[in-house]
Amino acid sequence: MTALSMAQALNAALRDALREDERVLVFGEDVGPLGGVFRVTDGLTKEFGEERCFDTPLAEAGIVGLAVGLAMGGFRPVIEMQFDAFAYPAFEQIASHVAKLRNRTRGRLSLPMVIRIPYAGGIGGVEHHCDSSEAYYVHTPGLKVVTPATADDAYWLLRDAIADPDPVIFMEPKRLYWSKGETSVGDRRAAGFGRAAVLREGRDATLVAYGPSVSVALQAADTAAQDGLALEVVDLRTIVPFDDSTVVSSVRKTGRCVVIQEAQGFAGVGAEIAARVQERCFHSLAAPVLRVTGFDIPYPPPILEHSHLPDADRVLDAVDRLQFGDEPDLAHLSGEAS
Amino acid sequence: MTALSMAQALNAALRDALREDERVLVFGEDVGPLGGVFRVTDGLTKEFGEERCFDTPLAEAGIVGLAVGLAMGGFRPVIEMQFDAFAYPAFEQIASHVAKLRNRTRGRLSLPMVIRIPYAGGIGGVEHHCDSSEAYYVHTPGLKVVTPATADDAYWLLRDAIADPDPVIFMEPKRLYWSKGETSVGDRRAAGFGRAAVLREGRDATLVAYGPSVSVALQAADTAAQDGLALEVVDLRTIVPFDDSTVVSSVRKTGRCVVIQEAQGFAGVGAEIAARVQERCFHSLAAPVLRVTGFDIPYPPPILEHSHLPDADRVLDAVDRLQFGDEPDLAHLSGEAS
Amino acid sequence: MSVDVLLPSPVPVRFVAEDGTAVQPPTGYQVPEEERLLEAYRRMVVGRRFDRQATALTKQGRLAVYPSSRGQEACQIAGVLALREDDWLFPTYRDSVALVSRGLDPVEVLTLLRGGWHCGYDPAATRVAPQCTPLATQTIHAVGMADALRRKNESGVVMAFIGDGGTSEGDFHEALNYAAVLHAPVVFFVQNNKYAISVPLAKQSAAPALAYKGIGYGIRSEQVDGNDLVAVLSVLTAAVEHARTGGGPFLVEAHTYRMDPHTNADDAGRYRDKREVEQWEAADPLARLETYLHGRGVLDTAAVESAHEAAEEFAARVRTEMNADPKVDPFELFEHVFAEATPQLREQRALLASELEDR
Amino acid sequence: MSVDVLLPSPVPVRFVAEDGTAVQPPTGYQVPEEERLLEAYRRMVVGRRFDRQATALTKQGRLAVYPSSRGQEACQIAGVLALREDDWLFPTYRDSVALVSRGLDPVEVLTLLRGGWHCGYDPAATRVAPQCTPLATQTIHAVGMADALRRKNESGVVMAFIGDGGTSEGDFHEALNYAAVLHAPVVFFVQNNKYAISVPLAKQSAAPALAYKGIGYGIRSEQVDGNDLVAVLSVLTAAVEHARTGGGPFLVEAHTYRMDPHTNADDAGRYRDKREVEQWEAADPLARLETYLHGRGVLDTAAVESAHEAAEEFAARVRTEMNADPKVDPFELFEHVFAEATPQLREQRALLASELEDR
Numbered sequence A, B: 001m002t003a004l005s006m007a008q009a010l011n012a013a014l015r016d017a018l019r020e021d022e023r024v025l026v027f028g029e030d031v032g033p034l035g036g037v038f039r040v041t042d043g044l045t046k047e048f049g050e051e052r053c054f055d056t057p058l059a060e061a062g063i064v065g066l067a068v069g070l071a072m073g074g075f076r077p078v079i080e081m082q083f084d085a086f087a088y089p090a091f092e093q094i095a096s097h098v099a100k101l102r103n104r105t106r107g108r109l110s111l112p113m114v115i116r117i118p119y120a121g122g123i124g125g126v127e128h129h130c131d132s133s134e135a136y137y138v139h140t141p142g143l144k145v146v147t148p149a150t151a152d153d154a155y156w157l158l159r160d161a162i163a164d165p166d167p168v169i170f171m172e173p174k175r176l177y178w179s180k181g182e183t184s185v186g187d188r189r190a191a192g193f194g195r196a197a198v199l200r201e202g203r204d205a206t207l208v209a210y211g212p213s214v215s216v217a218l219q220a221a222d223t224a225a226q227d228g229l230a231l232e233v234v235d236l237r238t239i240v241p242f243d244d245s246t247v248v249s250s251v252r253k254t255g256r257c258v259v260i261q262e263a264q265g266f267a268g269v270g271a272e273i274a275a276r277v278q279e280r281c282f283h284s285l286a287a288p289v290l291r292v293t294g295f296d297i298p299y300p301p302p303i304l305e306h307s308h309l310p311d312a313d314r315v316l317d318a319v320d321r322l323q324f325g326d327e328p329d330l331a332h333l334s335g336e337a338s
Numbered sequence C, D: 001m002s003v004d005v006l007l008p009s010p011v012p013v014r015f016v017a018e019d020g021t022a023v024q025p026p027t028g029y030q031v032p033e034e035e036r037l038l039e040a041y042r043r044m045v046v047g048r049r050f051d052r053q054a055t056a057l058t059k060q061g062r063l064a065v066y067p068s069s070r071g072q073e074a075c076q077i078a079g080v081l082a083l084r085e086d087d088w089l090f091p092t093y094r095d096s097v098a099l100v101s102r103g104l105d106p107v108e109v110l111t112l113l114r115g116g117w118h119c120g121y122d123p124a125a126t127r128v129a130p131q132c133t134p135l136a137t138q139t140i141h142a143v144g145m146a147d148a149l150r151r152k153n154e155s156g157v158v159m160a161f162i163g164d165g166g167t168s169e170g171d172f173h174e175a176l177n178y179a180a181v182l183h184a185p186v187v188f189f190v191q192n193n194k195y196a197i198s199v200p201l202a203k204q205s206a207a208p209a210l211a212y213k214g215i216g217y218g219i220r221s222e223q224v225d226g227n228d229l230v231a232v233l234s235v236l237t238a239a240v241e242h243a244r245t246g247g248g249p250f251l252v253e254a255h256t257y258r259m260d261p262h263t264n265a266d267d268a269g270r271y272r273d274k275r276e277v278e279q280w281e282a283a284d285p286l287a288r289l290e291t292y293l294h295g296r297g298v299l300d301t302a303a304v305e306s307a308h309e310a311a312e313e314f315a316a317r318v319r320t321e322m323n324a325d326p327k328v329d330p331f332e333l334f335e336h337v338f339a340e341a342t343p344q345l346r347e348q349r350a351l352l353a354s355e356l357e358d359r
């Protein structure tokens, strides 16, 4: 086990994949000599040459489309979109081709490719650099969607994604790039692809989170513990496929659930989780599944992002509303809109 | 009241808007002399000239971007994306500009524009012509998203959308284009913008639907009535803004709810509705809110679309699982994934 | 890079006039060998017959929709003849004639338009990408495939078909640029048939010709009379050779005309004049080639007849085979979403199974 | 449309050599009047000082990030001087110098980069669109605005700024094509500063020059030495005049160089040589203009000094005003999403209010 930052863990995963499989190619904007704006591809061009890791012209549909052609031709492209909002120009390529080619051709063609997308906020970035865009991808059938919350998961999920026979959208919570954690390179500790992880056990309520929100959940659980509440924290790790069994057994046990998501709430991943949980755990639930999310607003300027982002306090406010007492507390819904 | 098909009602709305407000412009691919592939813009170039209704070069980001510039310059563009999947090339323009310009400029600029998108399936269309893409838009803050289920709503919601100070994504269920219905042109009967409509009253359970699924809901309610079950049918009409109060009062009354959506289910609008309903009606619910949706697959070829599309039978199967008896029936969830 | 070498000929390259007589041959291009021209002729006859048959099948409800390429046969056939078996083709929905001419099974080709599945043939085995509907998106895939061939040291090249309308999409721009920067062995073949559904070329572009787009990327370009098979085949052969021998990408624009409506469902009377169509009848590529070959004394009546017989046979086979109802197992819905179905898809499959049992 | 008239000059238009001496003037372009050149000089001095000040503010934590345009002042200033007040400008994140030169409040201009709000100035009042980050997207908006001006019979034109990297995006292609087909009064001004972050021009495009893209759309084009203020101003003035008098769009490529890293956060040492940067020092646009004006006897030491004084004053004002912490009411989060907040946003506002009360 080595202590690596998430960016370093991702870099190690790319390096090991490039070493082990010569079909792997890394490309995108500024991923070559610069090593990417977050240095995730640092040193790869130097080690593997321009043929294996290279800068493309500045066009995201081009990057994705090129990857589609290369994957059809037998390669395994791992491409980078520089920031969340800069993947939008590639949306047609992703939704109409990447997601569908296997299906369209009845499995005669497949697209083993990974699209890495640094996403979400919390780093004081200016507009268009902080979008939480995961819901667009999870709603598109044919895409697997993954997001690590630890350096160890970053390494292994990326290795898994590159080895996967299907296209994987690999969402990297950019504010975690610099967070260090023990990484089991060479000696896997991380859970398998498609499995959620229970990061903390508890009997009173379940917090379901992923990516940048996992640390918020853990922090909330820490604080709640001081008040004698034992919160279980589930990290989804992969959103598609979704690990129903881990989530459902946790909620059936605790009887209460709060879902945390940094993205704007409306029709986000949190909505799906809440809908699934109540479908599957209805008779175990003592209170509605509550969601803690960003507001339904464009990502705000840096000076206001802390007001927008779900933090442990907002999570704990929701936990407070989980009706541990006798009276249902629906005060937060008594507004004009309910 | 005149009996118009939905396509005719939309055409009338465009015509009346063009007449009443000279800032209104209609453009897109083939909307000129051809009148659009669905004839929604039939005759408009003839009546209003090429300056007001015109064909653009074939580029969807271009169409949307042009509309952004024209709206900044004081016009009210009403543009057509020829089919759902052909709006994807414009996704960056929609998500990063259309949705955000008011916010970015603190309200100094606004974009009163309408993007019309024929969507969803059921017409035997080949691939890329049948996507249900509404969730992408409803999840993008700054967009209003509307979808009519009747010719009357088509007329009035489009008039409302054109008059709205904000950008509206106007989703037209293409399989309803040819459905005729009484249309109150000139003498409004339709509900207001932002209001859902209770199309059928009932006390036993609420069916929430929108766009192409409304008729499925009504059909299911018809059949259920023969079995003595009184299902209430709510047509959302506008997804953003969402009419919580109509939905919530219905479910609080009936205590049971099934949400119907043609799109693939995962993280769709139905997930949002289910999540909201259980949040707000938890103590009134006798059973979980169930969802009836398309499968999480790329839209299938015509020969298989009937197996994919939610129909009244699939709705009634869900209604059957709403635990009208004593025993919770979770058989449908006993599979490996729960 | 010299600027002049990148510019297309100021007028479309042409070998044969509309009346079938040879014109002063353009410099830099070769007349293809007679045997290739005869082969092209036979294929054009079959291709046109197939096209007519497909349109007829729409009327009988055997095809959901068919976009005809009548009038574009010189392009369809030359595009295919210019390629080797180990080359890749990236076609659009309009290029079914090219596909059957490449030897693909006609029923498999028509599977998309019949509604049986999105792509009926095996792209890997045929080296033909699925016919592409989202306009211009395939041109980038073609560049990726060309780069893949180069990386694998294969000598194949890639040809991407695209229409005049499709050139307006951003993806076409990105494809041309990527091809040039990667020096990829790919030929972009624009069939400028003057319309994008109802939108005429004049509303699509103000360029002197679409071929003038090449220079803006550093790509060699040419424009050609798209109804002159001899010219199209000659130019495409040169373009393919250029790409195959390491010269990088090539852009060819063929000026042709879509004689039929956009598809059988289209009403072309709404946006174009009958007289315009009639004028283009005079430029018919098949009649032109026939007259030319007759004139050169290499095509006799027997050869014409045998071509038409082959065409009739082919059409009959298509008719028969398309008369059977396509059958697809509904559970295939869940089979090709991922290599292995997710738990969620297995659950949904079970739901469908129970629905099908109930009914 | 004649082909030749659409092609740019084969070498960049230049009036003044790197050493500040006049060269044989290119045909078809006028030397701007002396008073304009002096005004340009003064603005370049102020602009450069502002740029340096902004970079300094990043070190003091007063700006989150700043993309410098040092070395591109001839482009920044000429772009603004070529426009009238009733013209519109569509800038990128790199064009802050142009914006303050147009008279926008510097603090309002820096509001984006300071993190205070996405756009700090009033686009409607200033006729300057928000500085655009999603590359090339603004070029289409510029076409729409140009068409709006034409429709309203206003005589204003639109200028869209874009970088060399941005020209690779599909949106640029669509913008050029729409402009040409709509015959819109818009000038596309490419500041080719040789890099897109770390990616050098050679990996961005294989075109003989980016200006050669114009002909593919039927757009008049020119390339110009972007460090020669006289040349840039002359060519942009002609381009604006062309657009204003109904000639349609115009594409200008200016060859310049980004002297600083992409932003203060960038590490240019990773991808380019110091010597390359040093070579470009010799082509400095400000020194060049100063020598040229000296040589023509129209700029004296007093004028130079007063320009620098004005620059220092301006920088001091920026420093002081940027020293105050920006304040934004958190409830503004909900205010500009729609003209009127939806019930859902009112609910969320209430949630935030209760959170703020609790803490």
Ligand SMILES: Cc1ncc(C[n+]2csc(CCOP(=O)(O)OP(=O)(O)O)c2C)c(N)n1
Pocket (backbone or CB within 6 Å): B029, B058, B082, B086, B089, C094, C133, C134, C135, C162, C163, C164, C165, C166, C167, C193, C195, C196, C197, C258, C262
């Ligand atoms: C991205 C996209 N937008 C719109 C369409 C709808 N559409 C299908 S064919 C067509 C016209 C294409 O014209 P052209 O490229 O000239 O090809 P042709 O049909 O003439 O062969 C349009 C607009 C589409 N398929 N894809």
Ligand SMILES: Cc1ncc(C[n+]2csc(CCOP(=O)(O)OP(=O)(O)O)c2C)c(N)n1
Pocket (backbone or CB within 6 Å): A029, A058, A082, A086, A089, D094, D133, D134, D135, D162, D163, D164, D165, D166, D167, D193, D195, D196, D197, D258, D262
């Ligand atoms: C659509 C999009 N993709 C990627 C980026 C990230 N990005 C910001 S600036 C930049 C380089 C732009 O280069 P160029 O157009 O030459 O302008 P310059 O910065 O040199 O002025 C990149 C890749 C972006 N802003 N937008």
Ligand SMILES: [Mg+2]
Pocket (backbone or CB within 6 Å): C163, C164, C165, C191, C192, C193, C194, C195, C196, C197
């Ligand atoms: Mg065409």
Ligand SMILES: [Mg+2]
Pocket (backbone or CB within 6 Å): D163, D164, D165, D191, D192, D193, D194, D195, D196, D197
């Ligand atoms: Mg640049």
